[in-house]
Amino acid sequence: MSNDFASVPTKFMAECFGVSDRRVQQLANEGVIPYTKRGRVMRFDVAAAVRAYVEYLKELESEGDGAEDAVSMAKLKAERDLKRHKAREAELHVAELERTMHRADDVEAVMSDLVASTRSMLVALPGRVAKDAAEASGPAAAAQVVRAAVDDVLAQLAGYRYDPEAFASMVRERQGWRDDDADEEPADR
Template structure:
């Protein structure tokens, strides 16, 4: 006796298998299965087996995509907000640092290179003028001296005077403060305040 042939159950209208859903959503069958395991898509028992309700699955997948998009947008907004806050912190820190440097400059505990250069240049010109004046001062004195030893002693005396003058040079914080105020235009403001 021949065994009766099983007929393939008819497909239920509106219910599709995994492969057709994958084609509809332009995904792989594996991705459809993963979405089902994650609870995004649901299958239903039909005479042909487990199938997806096309309308329901489409709505659920669209809802899932919107949720993913919202999460990404929220994450981007959070990153933008974090970046904005970090930029504000950086700006405020930089402004505070500039204020600290300006205060240190006004207090005379820090000097700009240009101020040090200007003061040093003044000192060098002062030394230069003393050295340039030395031959004129020594010409008459050394002409009257009788021996090279006396001439050498007189020149040594003049050099020692210049060196003594240089050794008495001292750091004047007020000179630096004056330069800072002049550069910043604060000297005029203080003069105006004192005049009132």
């Protein structure tokens, strides 16, 4: 190779690369392409600069592919996760409609009603047994009266049964469905 291309100015390299003079200076300052300085002027060995620039472009391309692959993989993972979450949500909704699962807030509401009923029965207990216990012939008879009243309250509580319709009613209310929605026929047009 002729020595004419061993030391060319920035403008020549810019024309070779198809970029601006400023971009060639940036590439040189970043260490992408080798250069020498004569005073304040950058000079380039064309063969070395072209090889370095080609390598730089290859690295950018391979990094770009990796970045695109990473972005694609992240996007696919996000889409997969979204689909899983939507499927899980649909499963839970179906389980609720099939009455095989209940929302925590519905269970809490039913249990709160049960606790309130229990409380009211227990609060009413002294008033129910006071007269009979006072008229009892002795402490043992008074205890028997109280025990019978407590057994009555416990029997009422033991009689509590799960009412699936109570939960279904809560679901209908939350969803804004009317009780007669399922029975309606579509109107003819």
